[in-house]
Amino acid sequence: MASRFRKPLSASTVATLKAKAKKSKLFNLTDLKASFRKGQGAFLSSGSRPKIPMQAWAMARVNKLIKLGRSATFDKEIVKRATKRKRKKK
Numbered sequence: 001m002a003s004r005f006r007k008p009l010s011a012s013t014v015a016t017l018k019a020k021a022k023k024s025k026l027f028n029l030t031d032l033k034a035s036f037r038k039g040q041g042a043f044l045s046s047g048s049r050p051k052i053p054m055q056a057w058a059m060a061r062v063n064k065l066i067k068l069g070r071s072a073t074f075d076k077e078i079v080k081r082a083t084k085r086k087r088k089k090k
Contacts, residue, residue: 006037009033009036013036013055013059014029014033016059017029017032017033017036017062020032020062020063020066024066026069026070026082026083026086027065027066027078027082028082028085031065031078031081031082032062032065032066034075034078035061035062035065035075035078036058036059036061036062037058038058038061038074038075039057039058039059039060039061039062040054040057040058042057042058042061043057043058061074061075065078065079070083
């Protein structure tokens with residue numbers, strides 16, 4: 001798979017995502033990392049606003065996912081996986 005060729009996320013990014021995952025009731029660290037990676041891909045593929053770094057673009061996607069929760073229209077597979085996992089726990 002292509003994932004083995006990706007550069008690892010920085011320690012500060014992982015720490016930030018861990019803190020956000022701990023506060024979130026629906027998403028775990030794996031979900032947020034996947035959303036972050038999708039944000040990086042979106043930055044590279046579709047362009048972005050000038051002077052906005054890739055990390056900020058990707059973290060904004062993570063923040064939006066947490067804010068919208070189950071009603072997020074992007075990252076549908078992440079929301080579906082998280083919802084399924086939460087139902088299984090109950």
